[in-house]
Amino acid sequence: MKRKSKRHFTLLEMLISMVLTMLILSTLTYFYRQVDLIGREIDRTQEQSFALRYVESRLAKTIPRITTGGNKENPSFLFTGEEIPLFRQGTQNLVFTFDHCVHLDKLFSNIVLGRLYVTPTGLLCLGVWPAPKNWDLIEIPPMKKEILMGNVEKLDFEFFVPPKKGKGKISETMDPALYGTWVRTWSQEYKELPAIIRIIIKQEGMEQPIIFSFPLPNASQPITYDQML
Numbered sequence: 001m002k003r004k005s006k007r008h009f010t011l012l013e014m015l016i017s018m019v020l021t022m023l024i025l026s027t028l029t030y031f032y033r034q035v036d037l038i039g040r041e042i043d044r045t046q047e048q049s050f051a052l053r054y055v056e057s058r059l060a061k062t063i064p065r066i067t068t069g070g071n072k073e074n075p076s077f078l079f080t081g082e083e084i085p086l087f088r089q090g091t092q093n094l095v096f097t098f099d100h101c102v103h104l105d106k107l108f109s110n111i112v113l114g115r116l117y118v119t120p121t122g123l124l125c126l127g128v129w130p131a132p133k134n135w136d137l138i139e140i141p142p143m144k145k146e147i148l149m150g151n152v153e154k155l156d157f158e159f160f161v162p163p164k165k166g167k168g169k170i171s172e173t174m175d176p177a178l179y180g181t182w183v184r185t186w187s188q189e190y191k192e193l194p195a196i197i198r199i200i201i202k203q204e205g206m207e208q209p210i211i212f213s214f215p216l217p218n219a220s221q222p223i224t225y226d227q228m229l
Helices: 011-060 132-137
Strands: 078-080 094-099 111-118 124-129 144-149 152-160 196-203 210-215
Antiparallel strands (some): 078 094, 094 111, 196 210
């Protein structure tokens, strides 16, 4: 009969095996951490991209529908509003009327009044009110507020004044030197629309601002592209 012999681990072998096990576990932990960080970065990038596309989509469905003309009963507006405590200091806000199309609430159907602004806490919001002609039918005009983006540090606007072409003109109250240039404010006294509105959004922690440009189809003056370049 064969005699079975037992071989015992030495202390040195135990130490070597423990060190190797720790090295393997450390390597696996490192790679797992890297995979987890990459996954989080992808999720963050996707979230930012989705938020950006959402803002662009909502603005694209609103800004190009800004109206012009109007009358005493149903006036149209477009102007940069004053800086008040309700908005974040150092940011601009834009007041305008636009075509809200068909809406379940008839007060918010067709032409409505809108305001694009930033709250003191850094929320980019779109406020919508019924058309001014309906304000005498209700005591306090209701407001629908939509939050478009967070962590907004600054909001600015630029308006492209189309070059004067033929006998056309923007407004008698506008300086003729502004034709074919970008201006930072727009007055209700102009009683006309710019050809393009540029929206500049600066988020906290971001070096470069986000810029959206929207042409206004309802503008009466055409754009001369060679003068824009």
